[in-house]
Amino acid sequence: MKAKFENLYDRAQTGAAIYKSAEYFRDLGNYLDLSLSDFFDFVRRIPYLEDSEPTELVARPQFLIHKKHGLKGLDCKKKAVLMGAWFNAHNTPWRLVAVSERPDKQIHHVFPQFFDDNGWQNADATYPDYRLFDRKPNVTHAEILI
Numbered sequence: 001m002k003a004k005f006e007n008l009y010d011r012a013q014t015g016a017a018i019y020k021s022a023e024y025f026r027d028l029g030n031y032l033d034l035s036l037s038d039f040f041d042f043v044r045r046i047p048y049l050e051d052s053e054p055t056e057l058v059a060r061p062q063f064l065i066h067k068k069h070g071l072k073g074l075d076c077k078k079k080a081v082l083m084g085a086w087f088n089a090h091n092t093p094w095r096l097v098a099v100s101e102r103p104d105k106q107i108h109h110v111f112p113q114f115f116d117d118n119g120w121q122n123a124d125a126t127y128p129d130y131r132l133f134d135r136k137p138n139v140t141h142a143e144i145l146i
Helices: 011-022 025-033 036-045 076-089
Strands: 006-008 056-058 094-100 109-116 119-122 141-145
Touching (some): 011 056, 011 076, 056 076
Antiparallel strands (some): 006 056, 109 119
């Protein structure tokens, strides 16, 4: 299997590529049988690894969960693809949020939110210490990526 990663150059292009990649939810195979909580735990336990390229990279779930490529580590965008794919498979409304925790408000992070009976809920599986539904208390700027 050869991975095809797409170079992305701006926030809108990155958001569109994450949403498009998450459409391939069937790539998740047996992972689709996991509950939201269990799938979230699976994704957050994948080590965090920044893109080594100067541009942003996103790929289909089949490449992100393949041992040769993704399970060595994924960044926030790639983990958002996996969570988005799970949400798509389970007909759960979701969206991407781009945020900054910096004083200059420069966006540096993206994560998915899903909609349930309590409204929009965070599903940021970027780091192993993050939990489902965790609030983001230090956000200085946020944008919904459509």
